[in-house]
Amino acid sequence: MSKQRKSETQDLGQLLDIDKIIHEPARLMILAYLSAVESADFIFLLNQTGLTQGNLSFHLSKLEEADYVAIEKKFIGKRPHTMLSIKDKGNQALKEYLKTMKGLIDSLVDN
Amino acid sequence: MEQLNIKALEKRAFRSFFRDGIYDVFLGGILLSFGLPLILSEFGWIHYETMAIPLIISIIVNVSALVFFVFGKKYITAPRLGIIRFGKTRKRKMMHVRLLLAISVLIGLATFFLTLFKILPVGAETGIPAASMIFGIQVLIVFSLAAYFMDFTRLYLYAFLFAVSMPVTFWLKKNAAFTYPSLYVSCLTAGPMLVIGLILFVRFLRQYPNKERVAG
Numbered sequence: 001m002s003k004q005r006k007s008e009t010q011d012l013g014q015l016l017d018i019d020k021i022i023h024e025p026a027r028l029m030i031l032a033y034l035s036a037v038e039s040a041d042f043i044f045l046l047n048q049t050g051l052t053q054g055n056l057s058f059h060l061s062k063l064e065e066a067d068y069v070a071i072e073k074k075f076i077g078k079r080p081h082t083m084l085s086i087k088d089k090g091n092q093a094l095k096e097y098l099k100t101m102k103g104l105i106d107s108l109v110d111n
Numbered sequence: 112m113e114q115l116n117i118k119a120l121e122k123r124a125f126r127s128f129f130r131d132g133i134y135d136v137f138l139g140g141i142l143l144s145f146g147l148p149l150i151l152s153e154f155g156w157i158h159y160e161t162m163a164i165p166l167i168i169s170i171i172v173n174v175s176a177l178v179f180f181v182f183g184k185k186y187i188t189a190p191r192l193g194i195i196r197f198g199k200t201r202k203r204k205m206m207h208v209r210l211l212l213a214i215s216v217l218i219g220l221a222t223f224f225l226t227l228f229k230i231l232p233v234g235a236e237t238g239i240p241a242a243s244m245i246f247g248i249q250v251l252i253v254f255s256l257a258a259y260f261m262d263f264t265r266l267y268l269y270a271f272l273f274a275v276s277m278p279v280t281f282w283l284k285k286n287a288a289f290t291y292p293s294l295y296v297s298c299l300t301a302g303p304m305l306v307i308g309l310i311l312f313v314r315f316l317r318q319y320p321n322k323e324r325v326a327g
Contacts, residue, residue, distance in 0.1 A: 036121035044193025
């Protein structure tokens with residue numbers, strides 16, 4: 001294997017290390033919005049992301065399983081209300097993801 | 112670059128709360144609360160001999176605008192747009208806005224009492240009292256800074272409209288042959304705020320159905 005080919009394989013090998021929880025566009029969008037604010041409710045995310053209610057619930061539970069977001073369910077009067085916030089682990093993972101993707105794209109463009 | 116995008120998202124999220132037009136109607140209502148007693152007195156329906164009636168009318172319009180703002184945000188906007196708690200930077204910016212508004216109220220009160228005790232010149236030549244000039248300049252500065260901190264672009268226009276409303280009314284009263292100067296000035300200053308606000312409000316109600324029952 002030539003030196004150049006080996007280097008390219010190493011660069012693209014980073015693709016396998018990408019956080020697949022965040023790599024999904026809907027979850028990336030959710031994390032990006034939550035990282036921009038302290039906390040937000042379900043309706044806010046529904047409006048901002050344009051996802052359906054079911055889809056948003058599904059992706060939020062995936063993010064909760066990964067310990068990236070905190071979901072707080074409570075009642076306001078008789079109505080259920082869900083507040084969401086990004087956890088430190090989620091913030092760290094998002095930063096790491098963006099850094100990795102930027103590095104990958106840069107290396108592909110340079111080559 | 113990462114920082115910039117997150118900032119842009121935060122800004123977009125914050126600005127989404129100006130889409131409902133409630134701020135516009137509220138500010139238009141406040142400006143109208145100054146103009147309406149003057150309009151009614153020009154029509155001869157009320158008189159300024161006793162300040163009680165103009166003051167009561169002004170307070171009623173002010174309170175109505177405030178009630179519309181508070182209840183509108185709570186019962187119309189929040190169920191449709193959702194609830195957000197913003198981060199430290201935004202909280203700091205909003206604290207600046209509150210501080211500016213408090214300073215503005217203090218300057219307004221000081222100007223009012225200086226006028227009451229006839230310390231400020233009444234502007235006999237131009238017809239523009241010094242108090243209205245002070246009001247105009249301080250509102251222009253305070254609202255423009257508030258617009259900057261709140262990323263609320265329309266507020267720059269409203270700052271200008273607020274600022275010119277009083278001096279122009281007094282100038283017209285003295286120098287122009289208009290029968291109802293306060294009516295014209297109110298239509299040209301409070302009018303655009305109320306019209307823009309109501310159009311945005313109706314559009315907002317159509318665009319965002321009530322999602323209160325969505326629990327997540």
